[in-house]
Amino acid sequence: MKKNSKLSGFYLGLIFVLMYLPIAVVIVFSFNESKLPVRFTGFSLKWYQQLFSDSAMIEALGNSLFLGVVSCLVSAVIGTLGAVGLSRIHWKTKGALEYISILPLMIPEIILGMVMMAFFYMLNLPFGMLTLLIGHTVFCVPYILMEVKARLAGMDPSLEEAARDLGAGPFRAFWDIILPLIMPAVMSGSLLAFAMSMDDVVISIFINGPRLSTLPIKVYTQIKTGVTPEVNALCTIMLAVTILILLIYTAIGKITGRNQKNN
Amino acid sequence: MKKKKSGAVWMILPLYIFTIIFVAGPLLYMVALSFAQPKAGHGVEWIFTLENYKKILDPVYMQTFTGSFKLALTSTLFICLIGYPFGYFMAKLSDKWKKRAMIFLMLPFWVNSLIRLYGWMIILQTKGLLNHALKSLGLIDKPLRILYSYPAIVIGMTYVLLPFMILSVYSSAEKLDWSLVEAARDLGAKPFKAFWTVSFKLTLPGLLSGVILTFVPSMGLFFIADILGGNKIVLVGSLIQEQMTRGSNWPFAAALAVVLMILTTLMIMLYRKITNAKELEGVG
Amino acid sequence: MADTCLELKNIRKSFSKDETVLKEISLSIGKGEFITLLGSSGCGKTTTLRIIAGLEMPDSGQVFLDGRDVTALPPEARDVNTVFQNYALFPHMTVADNIGYGLKLRKVPKAEIKKRVSQMLELVQLPGYEKRKPSELSGGQRQRVAIARSLINNPKVLLLDEPLGALDLQLRRIMQLELKKLQKKLGITFIYITHDQEEAINMSDRIAVMNHGTFEQIGSPDEIYNHPKTSYVATFVGNANILKGKAEELEGDKVRVSLAGGSVLAAADGNTPAKAAPVTLAVRSENIVLDESCQRGLLAEVVEKSFAGGLLRVVLKLTDGTEVIASRYGIDASVQPGQNVTCFFEPENAVLVDVEKESGAES
Numbered sequence: 001m002k003k004n005s006k007l008s009g010f011y012l013g014l015i016f017v018l019m020y021l022p023i024a025v026v027i028v029f030s031f032n033e034s035k036l037p038v039r040f041t042g043f044s045l046k047w048y049q050q051l052f053s054d055s056a057m058i059e060a061l062g063n064s065l066f067l068g069v070v071s072c073l074v075s076a077v078i079g080t081l082g083a084v085g086l087s088r089i090h091w092k093t094k095g096a097l098e099y100i101s102i103l104p105l106m107i108p109e110i111i112l113g114m115v116m117m118a119f120f121y122m123l124n125l126p127f128g129m130l131t132l133l134i135g136h137t138v139f140c141v142p143y144i145l146m147e148v149k150a151r152l153a154g155m156d157p158s159l160e161e162a163a164r165d166l167g168a169g170p171f172r173a174f175w176d177i178i179l180p181l182i183m184p185a186v187m188s189g190s191l192l193a194f195a196m197s198m199d200d201v202v203i204s205i206f207i208n209g210p211r212l213s214t215l216p217i218k219v220y221t222q223i224k225t226g227v228t229p230e231v232n233a234l235c236t237i238m239l240a241v242t243i244l245i246l247l248i249y250t251a252i253g254k255i256t257g258r259n260q261k262n263n
Numbered sequence: 264m265k266k267k268k269s270g271a272v273w274m275i276l277p278l279y280i281f282t283i284i285f286v287a288g289p290l291l292y293m294v295a296l297s298f299a300q301p302k303a304g305h306g307v308e309w310i311f312t313l314e315n316y317k318k319i320l321d322p323v324y325m326q327t328f329t330g331s332f333k334l335a336l337t338s339t340l341f342i343c344l345i346g347y348p349f350g351y352f353m354a355k356l357s358d359k360w361k362k363r364a365m366i367f368l369m370l371p372f373w374v375n376s377l378i379r380l381y382g383w384m385i386i387l388q389t390k391g392l393l394n395h396a397l398k399s400l401g402l403i404d405k406p407l408r409i410l411y412s413y414p415a416i417v418i419g420m421t422y423v424l425l426p427f428m429i430l431s432v433y434s435s436a437e438k439l440d441w442s443l444v445e446a447a448r449d450l451g452a453k454p455f456k457a458f459w460t461v462s463f464k465l466t467l468p469g470l471l472s473g474v475i476l477t478f479v480p481s482m483g484l485f486f487i488a489d490i491l492g493g494n495k496i497v498l499v500g501s502l503i504q505e506q507m508t509r510g511s512n513w514p515f516a517a518a519l520a521v522v523l524m525i526l527t528t529l530m531i532m533l534y535r536k537i538t539n540a541k542e543l544e545g546v547g
Numbered sequence: 548m549a550d551t552c553l554e555l556k557n558i559r560k561s562f563s564k565d566e567t568v569l570k571e572i573s574l575s576i577g578k579g580e581f582i583t584l585l586g587s588s589g590c591g592k593t594t595t596l597r598i599i600a601g602l603e604m605p606d607s608g609q610v611f612l613d614g615r616d617v618t619a620l621p622p623e624a625r626d627v628n629t630v631f632q633n634y635a636l637f638p639h640m641t642v643a644d645n646i647g648y649g650l651k652l653r654k655v656p657k658a659e660i661k662k663r664v665s666q667m668l669e670l671v672q673l674p675g676y677e678k679r680k681p682s683e684l685s686g687g688q689r690q691r692v693a694i695a696r697s698l699i700n701n702p703k704v705l706l707l708d709e710p711l712g713a714l715d716l717q718l719r720r721i722m723q724l725e726l727k728k729l730q731k732k733l734g735i736t737f738i739y740i741t742h743d744q745e746e747a748i749n750m751s752d753r754i755a756v757m758n759h760g761t762f763e764q765i766g767s768p769d770e771i772y773n774h775p776k777t778s779y780v781a782t783f784v785g786n787a788n789i790l791k792g793k794a795e796e797l798e799g800d801k802v803r804v805s806l807a808g809g810s811v812l813a814a815a816d817g818n819t820p821a822k823a824a825p826v827t828l829a830v831r832s833e834n835i836v837l838d839e840s841c842q843r844g845l846l847a848e849v850v851e852k853s854f855a856g857g858l859l860r861v862v863l864k865l866t867d868g869t870e871v872i873a874s875r876y877g878i879d880a881s882v883q884p885g886q887n888v889t890c891f892f893e894p895e896n897a898v899l900v901d902v903e904k905e906s907g908a909e910s
Contacts, residue, residue: 011348081277089275100282101282119285119292159635167623
């Protein structure tokens, strides 16, 4: 038995190493002196300097951040209100609506990207930030919707009734009781959606228009056209940001977990 | 509580409107488009035709479909071979190590998939780490050309989709009652026989749902083939993208998407069925 | 009952077509009364409470509060407050914020709220607990906070939905006494829901026994316990044995009833059943006496004998198969399973029940 567990431990370790290898390689070579990611010739921060002086890259970053934040905010409002609303009505179309609204998570991204491109073209919408915002909101809403829905399902319905009973109108009860209690779910759903928005290439590339670039698109084209160590530096920064987001996410998760216990 | 109801209606209204216009709308438009005739430029002639679907049956395009299918199958096979033991072993860890393994598993999941693929590019390139290592070990004389080849795409697909398989197998192996395996051993089954007749059978639903979770997206992840395959291998995803941009044949792209969508939906339905069966098993 | 505080008139409620939860119930409750709705789960008691609170709308019928029709008013507009079964304390607020929430909604100045909250905490014997979160309280403490929160608005009626259900037996006994004391002190009308007959008898001025969406009987604990009107009330509240027989003749204020294995005398209680009319008797188990010499009463066979909670419990089977349970304090019966005995009871301990139902069935 002992031999077995050693063997399986070795296997798990090996696969984990393979999983982290490409990430480690990217980080290491971002500090490489040489332009070619072949041999480590010396420590240098010059690719970071170069990256920060690359105005196109900075602009792409700005676009991505703006896009992520705005589409998350819009999605948070639509998704949260929608989840709360859905928990209260019993229409026949409810199931269908719920299904369609989480559909963007289930169909291949490429389809989502192409249909939106065709659809926006038909509507004569100018391709650019507006179309990107709509497109990202489409796939951000389901994350928030599902998180909030799960949170609501675990919530005691008599909490709201208690507020009404004590003299709060429907709006006040929502504001004082429901909203603070689902806030962690809204936050964690939004963070997840934000991460997805910052990660998306497939959908964005169809609807970004000729002039506008997001950070993932920029990285994608750079990787495709040729290897530049600048991308390594960028990747390392993106990695750091992702880990930061992840830490915030788990922190929120912990708070949520604690609150859940309180119920 | 009439008031509460009307409040709820206002709350779901944005979701309703948004979903119908920007999710259902484009998808329905795609279906309509797939039956229209292409015109020069991005133009579309609204005349009903089945030509776009017939065109898919053209050997050139059929090849793309079968090629994508083969690639998806190959990748899924590798994912199964690597992911199943991983998920199974992980479920056997102590609670403390389970938690740690889970964190380690999820972390790369969160890192931009482009970054991770780029890392593989660095490793796989002709003058890259892999060849360097193999050479210094004396296993090869000439560097292997792995990047921009079929194996590179398979590696990329396997790498990106592996966590889905692991999580799926893990969640079903975690629920496994290990005393059943012990009972089988106790009754005289050899270790492998005990695994095959008890553990494997009971974790099969997890494996199957993992297969679907990885097979469906691998049909559409065109950028992996693009980055690691260097445009040499055309997949359905790449074909759709090409038809939307350079080819300018939107109705054909729509027909391709509809077919892909139908395949996906079938897969998801199958998945639902399997997970339902899994739940039933849990009850019994 | 000088003034009526709350009145329910012909309340009907159903959640689906085939299932009526409340069938035209009416009830009037006096000022300062402690009334308990008693019944098993699914009898409609919680729905009744929710209709009074305004959390549910009746299909038909009216609710009057102090003579004013409040049927259409939302919960926030009613001078009624509820203590929820699971307390429903707001987990993200402190004890003080929970209790003061009702006052905050009424825009009472902050200093005033603070004063009233600490008074309320004093009242429920939790002084100094303002800063705690609900998660840091024990079940009994949460209960007190929930009560304080609903009392701070000075409601005309306080509704309590099985408030002690989640507490252990010992704590429940203490809280019963405290709640009763509190109610006496404040003079507020309490409508209390429980499925525990002991709790109902201990605390209430009146008990309304509910079954299948109707009131089986409304009366004082003494009436409910000693003079049940229906076999449901007799069994649910008093754990009584139900004996079915035929009326023979009136003997003064008693009536002779023939049963399987003999005939017995029962208190007529003003009823005059016709000769040979079917009657149902309810006799509580502690009033059944065994006679091993088989001289007096109904012939029966001992089926089972057990001892629990200081009570000896003997299960008997009458000659027609009816099961009768006799229970006595102490182990004074030497009967053994399989033995034939007779059992009897004093006429005043046998109550005629289901009189209306049976006379209705006859006509």
